[in-house]
Amino acid sequence: MNYQWNWGIFLSPAASGDSTYLGWMLSGLQTTVLLSLSAWLIALALGSLMGVLRTVPNKWLSGLASAYVEIFRNIPLLVQLFIWYFVLPELLPASLGDAFKQKLDPVTQQFVSAMVCLGFFTSARVCEQVRSGINSLPRGQKNAGLALGFTLPQTYRHVLLPMAFRLVVPPLTSEFLNIFKNSAVCSTIGLLELAAQGRQLVDYTAQPYESFIAVTLLYVLINVVVMTLMRHLENKTRVPGYLGGK
Amino acid sequence: MYDFDWSSIPGALPFLWEGMKISLEITVSAVIFGVVWGTLLAMMRLAPVKPLAWFAAGYVNLFRSIPLVMVLLWFFLIVPQLLRSFFNLDPNTDVRLTSAMIGFALFESAYYSEIIRAGIQSVPKGQVAAASALGMTYAQAMRLVVLPQAFRNMVPLLLTQAIVLFQDTSLVYMSALADFFGAAYKVGDRDGRLVELLLFAGAVYFFICFAASQLVRRYQKKLNAHVAH
Amino acid sequence: MISIDNVSKHYGSFQVLTDCTTQVKKGEVIVVCGPSGSGKSTLIKCVNGLEPFQSGSIIVDGISVGDPKTKLSKLRSRVGMVFQHFELFPHMSITDNLSIAQEKVLGRNRDEARAKGLKLLERVGLKAHAEKFPGQLSGGQQQRVAIARALCMDPICMLFDEPTSALDPEMINEVLDVMVELAQEGMTMMCVTHEMGFARKVANRVIFMDKGQIVEDDSKDAFFGAPRSERARQFLAKILQH
Ligand SMILES: Nc1ncnc2c1ncn2[C@@H]1O[C@H](COP(=O)(O)OP(=O)(O)OP(=O)(O)O)[C@@H](O)[C@H]1O
Numbered sequence: 255m256n257y258q259w260n261w262g263i264f265l266s267p268a269a270s271g272d273s274t275y276l277g278w279m280l281s282g283l284q285t286t287v288l289l290s291l292s293a294w295l296i297a298l299a300l301g302s303l304m305g306v307l308r309t310v311p312n313k314w315l316s317g318l319a320s321a322y323v324e325i326f327r328n329i330p331l332l333v334q335l336f337i338w339y340f341v342l343p344e345l346l347p348a349s350l351g352d353a354f355k356q357k358l359d360p361v362t363q364q365f366v367s368a369m370v371c372l373g374f375f376t377s378a379r380v381c382e383q384v385r386s387g388i389n390s391l392p393r394g395q396k397n398a399g400l401a402l403g404f405t406l407p408q409t410y411r412h413v414l415l416p417m418a419f420r421l422v423v424p425p426l427t428s429e430f431l432n433i434f435k436n437s438a439v440c441s442t443i444g445l446l447e448l449a450a451q452g453r454q455l456v457d458y459t460a461q462p463y464e465s466f467i468a469v470t471l472l473y474v475l476i477n478v479v480v481m482t483l484m485r486h487l488e489n490k491t492r493v494p495g496y497l498g499g500k
Numbered sequence: 501m502y503d504f505d506w507s508s509i510p511g512a513l514p515f516l517w518e519g520m521k522i523s524l525e526i527t528v529s530a531v532i533f534g535v536v537w538g539t540l541l542a543m544m545r546l547a548p549v550k551p552l553a554w555f556a557a558g559y560v561n562l563f564r565s566i567p568l569v570m571v572l573l574w575f576f577l578i579v580p581q582l583l584r585s586f587f588n589l590d591p592n593t594d595v596r597l598t599s600a601m602i603g604f605a606l607f608e609s610a611y612y613s614e615i616i617r618a619g620i621q622s623v624p625k626g627q628v629a630a631a632s633a634l635g636m637t638y639a640q641a642m643r644l645v646v647l648p649q650a651f652r653n654m655v656p657l658l659l660t661q662a663i664v665l666f667q668d669t670s671l672v673y674m675s676a677l678a679d680f681f682g683a684a685y686k687v688g689d690r691d692g693r694l695v696e697l698l699l700f701a702g703a704v705y706f707f708i709c710f711a712a713s714q715l716v717r718r719y720q721k722k723l724n725a726h727v728a729h
Numbered sequence: 730m731i732s733i734d735n736v737s738k739h740y741g742s743f744q745v746l747t748d749c750t751t752q753v754k755k756g757e758v759i760v761v762c763g764p765s766g767s768g769k770s771t772l773i774k775c776v777n778g779l780e781p782f783q784s785g786s787i788i789v790d791g792i793s794v795g796d797p798k799t800k801l802s803k804l805r806s807r808v809g810m811v812f813q814h815f816e817l818f819p820h821m822s823i824t825d826n827l828s829i830a831q832e833k834v835l836g837r838n839r840d841e842a843r844a845k846g847l848k849l850l851e852r853v854g855l856k857a858h859a860e861k862f863p864g865q866l867s868g869g870q871q872q873r874v875a876i877a878r879a880l881c882m883d884p885i886c887m888l889f890d891e892p893t894s895a896l897d898p899e900m901i902n903e904v905l906d907v908m909v910e911l912a913q914e915g916m917t918m919m920c921v922t923h924e925m926g927f928a929r930k931v932a933n934r935v936i937f938m939d940k941g942q943i944v945e946d947d948s949k950d951a952f953f954g955a956p957r958s959e960r961a962r963q964f965l966a967k968i969l970q971h
């Protein structure tokens with residue numbers, strides 16, 4: 255094989271628009287980060303809510319939450335994404351669906367679908383972590399909160415959740431990393447995130463190796479940054495005298 | 501309101517079934533290869549030989565930090581070229597399925613190796629010491645004493661990972677390979693019934709994965725009851 | 730103060746409590762003992778509504794615990810409870826453990842709550858540890874903090890569920906001393922415990938439970954002198970053997 259390496263390709267002006275190929279990469283990186291962070295907010299909020307519901311004494315509520323988890327865990331992400339993007343706008347009431355398809359520009363449509371999809375997909379996983387965090391607390395903690403006169407919501411708010419969240423920082427770190435990796439799936443609906451920019455660059459420059467190596471390294475970089483941040487958070491939330499704290 | 505029309509599905513079932521066979525083929529081959537290679541990686545990582553441990557750690561961490569989509573793009577790019585130059589294949593031979601299988605297998609083995617490593621580490625250290633005291637080598641202690649104990653506890657996790665893998669095989673859609681999802685998409689696109697076909701595909705995946713995960717859960721319960729006694 | 734009347738409870742077909750009846754008057758100290766699984770914890774948890782029961786009634790300070798209209802959280806804020814495993818909140822400093830419920834449940838302001846917490850911490854002899862976290866204290870110290878936490882709420886009575894059985898022997902006395910003092914000050918107390926020395930010293934009555942039933946409910950002298958039932962005699966013999 256005689257492949258012509260050309261790392262200078264990133265600095266040459268891109269085929270369209272007024273940026274360089276490096277500019278393409280960076281804009282892809284930006285989309286990936288924005289998409290993942292916004293989806294993560296949805297996942298945390300929904301996942302915590304569902305995780306709490308899974309542990310409440312009410313059978314209907316916990317059943318609802320467990321059905322939610324099963325649905326989002328047992329359908330492939332790609333299929334969920336296509337359903338959010340292609341199917342849902344058709345099933346919405348005509349006025350809403352049309353507004354989505356006609357009023358929003360395609361890039362926003364893709365971004366919104368991808369964000370909601372990743373958010374819901376990840377929330378089911380967050381839910382399971384939060385639930386197991388709550389369940390791993392000693393049973394007496396809930397009773398202790400109630401015995402002091404806290405209502406059930408107050409007991410969750412002041413006693414169970416603060417401790418449960420500290421316990422689930424490490425598993426949530428891996429879900430947080432997953433959301434960045436999973437965001438690459440969103441290239442399939444045409445969203446120009448990092449992986450899609452990489453492919454586009456191959457199509458335009460015929461320098462596949464440089465492009466893929468750069469994209470791969472950027473994902474590794476994201477990984478390292480997130481892990482460092484989360485380790486920081488883990489140290490900060492460590493409870494003295496408990497769980498490897500000092 | 502949307503007018504559903506499911507009529508294109510019955511006729512397409514044989515085609516969809518062909519797709520499902522491809523999905524299953526990729527899953528099964530990746531599970532088998534992934535467990536074997538993953539076990540080797542896990543043992544290397546725990547082995548006293550530093551370079552081996554470094555290699556395994558590097559491999560696992562690299563694959564675990566990049567998206568599956570990227571791995572597949574790499575494999576659809578490189579593997580066909582390698583296969584062709586190694587085996588002197590006709591440039592028109594379709595090697596997408598082979599590429600996909602290799603890509604999934606190498607990717608999944610990184611995840612399997614982490615599960616297996618945790619399983620091995622959960623076996624008390626005294627067991628290796630006891631085996632060594634009987635004169636076994638490190639490899640013998642692993643194969644005869646540690647791995648059998650570790651695997652029993654790992655089986656549910658390995659199966660759960662296999663369900664995830666089965667879902668992930670839908671990503672070969674990117675290479676235009678007609679796995680189950682690819683086939684469903686093609687039919688929907690052809691008949692202008694994408695909505696129905698996507699919902700149908702989602703439902704099929706759901707029932708398969710839900711049923712499988714319930715079985716795994718039941719197996720796990722049995723295992724726990726067994727250990728408790 | 731506490732009136733338990735014909736209370737029965739079952740989990741499915743398993744009967745945990747059968748027709749339990751007893752009274753605790755203001756200022757009385759009652760010790761509840763009995764073999765493991767006899768329903769002591771369940772009974773005491775019924776008193777502040779941590780366990781629901783199917784029939785009978787429990788009245789605490791004129792309020793019916795089983796009545797669905799009763800605001801249980803309000804009632805619980807007035808009944809102190811101490812647990813076998815302390816159940817301090819591990820993510821909060823000792824000070825915060827003592828003040829959180831005062832602030833969030835009783836609506837006291839922060840300074841007031843902290844001052845009260847410190848006062849009670851001093852009382853149990855742990856003022857120096859105010860800024861530590863529960864995980865940094867010994868079991869006996871944690872249990873004393875837990876007692877202080879309950880006292881911060883100015884309870885009308887206190888429930889203890891085996892407060893010393895998770896402690897190393899050398900720490901049992903530091904906790905019992907606090908409880909004895911509390912009893913001598915006139916606190917109404919219902920204690921599940923196997924510390925017969927404690928019972929001898931301060932209990933007014935001893936309740937012996939077996940298989941979910943109250944088998945004996947007698948003054949401590951009558952109980953230690955001559956238990957009426959064979960089961961209680963055996964139990965006492967076993968427990969006093971060591
Ligand atoms: N959630 C539950 N479901 C079913 N049975 C239960 C439950 N909680 C308690 N029990 C049963 O109720 C009985 C009484 O339990 P309880 O905890 O009140 O006993 P105890 O007298 O406090 O015993 P110990 O001295 O061991 O604390 C036990 O046989 C126990 O197995």
Ligand SMILES: [Mg+2]
Pocket residue numbers: 769770771891
């Ligand atoms: Mg008990």
